[in-house]
Amino acid sequence: MDLIIEYQAQLLSGTWVTIRLALLSLMISVMCGLLGAWAKLSKNFVAQKTAAGYTTIVRGVPDLVLILLVFYGGQELVNSLGLATGLWDYVEISQFAAGVGTIGIVFGGYMTETFRGAIIAIPKGQIEAGVACGMDRITIFRRVIWPQMVRYALPGFSNNWLVQIKSTALVSVIGLQDVVYNGFVAGKSTRQLFTFMFAVLMIYLVLTAISDLGLRWLDRKYSKGIVRSDNG
């Protein structure tokens, strides 16, 4: 315990990196998810097939493989493109950028399915009613689809988010100094790896517990006026 207090600065700075990583990649994944759901539900053949390919690949390949591919391969790709076209000099993709981008895009695939299901769950009559009232498409999205979509999507979204937070741990493998990396280094130098890994475990537990509270609050907010059926 004394050791943890001695190394608390490293653990806290690592935790902060993990939180930023998780939140930024969440924003990317929500955007990718909305875009993907829109493409999957559109009548455009190309958009449909692109979205289908995207979700299949991203949900079929483990996230660590994609993180490594983007971090090592992406770097080389960007630089050989720059060399060939002469448009830019040597670019270095940071671990943070590779992690945020890849995790965001990967979970965008899961969000796509969640959002798509949520939009489909909205009764069609309501959208037709919106059209009949003379609403344009943006108004219908904002006033009819979005509030209900959030409610239908929340259980799936919560699940995705909890998995996503935990996936950020994988970025330590490419050397980003997140909470796992810092905890590991501290544990190695003090020969107390169990203590430090357990501390990291507890930090993640706190993060997921806090998210759980936030998600419950959101759930209550968006389910106002909805009577839940009681199966018990």
Added chain:
Amino acid sequence: MGESIIAFLETWSPIDIVLIAQNFDRFLWGALVTLQLTVISLIVGGLLSIPLAIIRSGNNPFLNAPVWAFTYLFRGTPLLVQTYLIYYGLGQFEWIRQTVVWEPILSQAWWCALIAFSLNTAAYTTELLRGSIITTSKGEVEAAKACGLGKWMRLRRIVLPSAFRRALPAYSNEVIFMLHGSVVASTITIQDLLGVGRWLNGRYYLAYEGFITAAVMYLIIVLLVSRGFRLWEKHWLKHLYPLDAVEAKPKKGLASFRV
């Protein structure tokens, strides 16, 4: 003919296909290690989860609380950290290093990965099965009671068989999740599919080849597994589909509106 193809690939292909082909047997071995770890941990974790789920769906607080704590801990934290804790962490304790299981099991990366994966999937499967057990329809249980079935007989004959079936779609997700999670093994020196990809890239100083080959092979395995589960579901869940839905394709929603 063959030589000209190879020459063509060597000069024009953006990735070194010849090198991948030369090392393909290693990738197959890697895939075997990945499958081995996944399947064994799914079996061990699955077997562990059955009694745990029965405890979690009962109402004995003394048994329920520790099982809840176990599933909460393992579901709330990353598999990577759990694996590190077991592989790197246990060596911190002198008394563990003195036991007989240290040398053959707890100091070996493969066993540590297996233990971590099994406990992890046991935690997820426990909660999944619990959800399925507590939603068994009351009528079925009452009918079983009326027929004079005892508590264990009811569980074995009525509750569990139907709970297993209803848990199947969610369990297929867990299987794929575990397959994805098994890449963690490569971070503790195991030569699984990703481990071979990392080895190839490290040895020949490459950026894509190893990872792309691993990615494609993971994709193929995942597609095969989910196809298998879909067939399995069709067989075991036939009685739960609405009657006309068995033949008719599900309607696509939102035909008249594009977001």
